[in-house]
Amino acid sequence: MADEAKSPLAIFYEHCEKGELAYQVNPENGQAVFYPRAVAPNSAQPTLKWRVSQGVGTVYATTTMHRRGEDPYDISMIELDEGFRMMSRVESIDPMDVTVGLRVKVRMIPATETDPIYPVFDPVEG
Amino acid sequence: MANLRGKTAIVATAESDLGKVAADTTIFDLMGQATHRALEGCGLSLSDIDGLFVSTSQSRMAAMGVCEYLGLRPRYFDSTQIGGSSFMAHITHAQAAIHAGMCEVALITYGSTQRTVSRAAASAREVNAYEDPYRPMMPPSAYALAASRHMYEYGTTREHLAEIAVAARKWALMNPVAWEKEPLTIDDVLNARMISHPLTVRDCCLVTDGGGAIIMTSAERAKDLKNKPVYILGTGEEITHKDISSMPDFTKTGAIQSGQRAYAAAGLSASDVDVATLYDAFTICTLLFLEDLGFCEKGEGGAFVADGGIAPGGRFPVNTNGGGLSYCHPGMYGLLVLIEAARQIQGVCGPRQVDGAEVALAHGNGGVLSSQCTVLLGAESTL
Numbered sequence: 001m002a003d004e005a006k007s008p009l010a011i012f013y014e015h016c017e018k019g020e021l022a023y024q025v026n027p028e029n030g031q032a033v034f035y036p037r038a039v040a041p042n043s044a045q046p047t048l049k050w051r052v053s054q055g056v057g058t059v060y061a062t063t064t065m066h067r068r069g070e071d072p073y074d075i076s077m078i079e080l081d082e083g084f085r086m087m088s089r090v091e092s093i094d095p096m097d098v099t100v101g102l103r104v105k106v107r108m109i110p111a112t113e114t115d116p117i118y119p120v121f122d123p124v125e126g
Numbered sequence: 127m128a129n130l131r132g133k134t135a136i137v138a139t140a141e142s143d144l145g146k147v148a149a150d151t152t153i154f155d156l157m158g159q160a161t162h163r164a165l166e167g168c169g170l171s172l173s174d175i176d177g178l179f180v181s182t183s184q185s186r187m188a189a190m191g192v193c194e195y196l197g198l199r200p201r202y203f204d205s206t207q208i209g210g211s212s213f214m215a216h217i218t219h220a221q222a223a224i225h226a227g228m229c230e231v232a233l234i235t236y237g238s239t240q241r242t243v244s245r246a247a248a249s250a251r252e253v254n255a256y257e258d259p260y261r262p263m264m265p266p267s268a269y270a271l272a273a274s275r276h277m278y279e280y281g282t283t284r285e286h287l288a289e290i291a292v293a294a295r296k297w298a299l300m301n302p303v304a305w306e307k308e309p310l311t312i313d314d315v316l317n318a319r320m321i322s323h324p325l326t327v328r329d330c331c332l333v334t335d336g337g338g339a340i341i342m343t344s345a346e347r348a349k350d351l352k353n354k355p356v357y358i359l360g361t362g363e364e365i366t367h368k369d370i371s372s373m374p375d376f377t378k379t380g381a382i383q384s385g386q387r388a389y390a391a392a393g394l395s396a397s398d399v400d401v402a403t404l405y406d407a408f409t410i411c412t413l414l415f416l417e418d419l420g421f422c423e424k425g426e427g428g429a430f431v432a433d434g435g436i437a438p439g440g441r442f443p444v445n446t447n448g449g450g451l452s453y454c455h456p457g458m459y460g461l462l463v464l465i466e467a468a469r470q471i472q473g474v475c476g477p478r479q480v481d482g483a484e485v486a487l488a489h490g491n492g493g494v495l496s497s498q499c500t501v502l503l504g505a506e507s508t509l
Binding site: 009034065085086089096101 | 257370372
């Protein structure tokens with residue numbers, strides 16, 4: 001591992017702070033890997049290389065979460081164009097207007113005192 | 127692999143008290159109660175039990191708790207914990223242990239007081255740094271995401287899912303110990319409080335207390351006991367992921383593989399099954415498992431359940447006890463799924479009995495569609 005002093009999650013957050021959505025690839029078979037891991041899945045060799053995504057993808061599955069006393073909000077699975085999938089939230093439109101197949105682009109929500117930085121998505125313009 | 131078809135049998139089953147139990151009742155009170163109820167009149171006693179299979183979210187070391195509470199000293203024990211399907215795995219593991227001579231009489235038991243102590247208190251929350259920021263309500267949001275994908279790929283509708291809840295309710299009204307006592311309509315399901323779209327509270331399982339016990343032994347010993355033996359014809363297990371983000375394909379579960387293994391071991395196919403009990407934590411579960419276990423083609427689950435397809439008097443009887451949706455769902459429901467399937471083979475289900483049921487399929491689901499375990503049960507006529 002390139003940076004043994006840092007966890008995969010810490011490296012992921014460092015990229016987020018630079019506005020980058022990071023993922024990993026297995027250099028042996030080109031497989032994109034998410035969530036970030038210390039070693040590669042489905043692979044005899046363990047090494048993974050970090051990459052930065054273009055941040056553009058497609059909604060694979062979506063739900064609108066209803067909690068008592070709160071406005072409904074979106075939870076979606078996003079398939080990034082590089083071939084990995086992650087949970088996220090589509091913002092900027094009504095959560096019930098988020099549909100499977102919608103094209104979206106990443107944006108970072110800055111860290112607060114209680115929550116770490118994390119990526120969300122907005123619909124791609126046009 | 128050894129041929130285990132028909133080598134072991136379920137010889138007794140019992141539910142503990144279900145629904146909402148007395149305050150401060152423990153999970154071990156429920157397991158002990160169910161174990162004694164199962165043993166009563168079956169021809170075995172507590173001292174015959176030499177194998178123990180148990181897991182629960184409410185005790186990290188449940189086997190010790192059961193041994194202490196009941197005074198058991200089993201020579202073989204297994205606390206495999208893969209969520210609600212754990213008990214189907216326990217059947218598989220008990221089958222192997224009995225066949226290998228590592229135990230002769232196995233107790234599989236479970237108890238939960240999650241309604242009394244609250245769902246949050248009944249199972250510790252696990253951290254996922256890549257999901258938690260989005261505040262899903264787990265498990266409902268995971269199943270809602272799977273449902274959305276099935277709707278997109280196959281045109282499945284909320285009405286199709288509601289049919290599953292309505293069918294479960296109709297069966298529950300024939301089960302005197304079912305939690306739900308009132309009729310339910312498609313509109314009731316659609317107009318119920320939304321939890322995680324497209325799932326309303328009526329698409330989601332109950333939150334109840336409850337437990338049960340199953341006693342299993344060799345086919346030879348089963349012949350000398352009091353109850354009609356329910357033979358283990360074949361079993362299969364599969365794990366595809368842990369958290370929903372890593373599920374390989376949201377419309378195809380590991381039930382495809384667990385079912386294939388169980389059918390192969392039993393030498394049977396879906397068309398041989400007379401009655402199925404499919405772990406219905408959410409309405410989408412029943413639909414996915416009907417497809418993945420071969421009762422209909424992939425994508426045709428909606429049409430299969432439409433117009434009362436799995437309700438009493440429909441095309442195929444599913445979840446005749448009323449299911450996790452309307453009968454009982456005590457945190458992990460798999461043991462009760464097995465008990466209903468076994469009772470259908472014993473022919474003791476009263477008004478909801480499926481006439482001439484000789485082969486029953488019990489399917490367990492754990493986590494968020496993560497672990498899938500299938501058990502095929504048969505009457506003596508299937509050997």
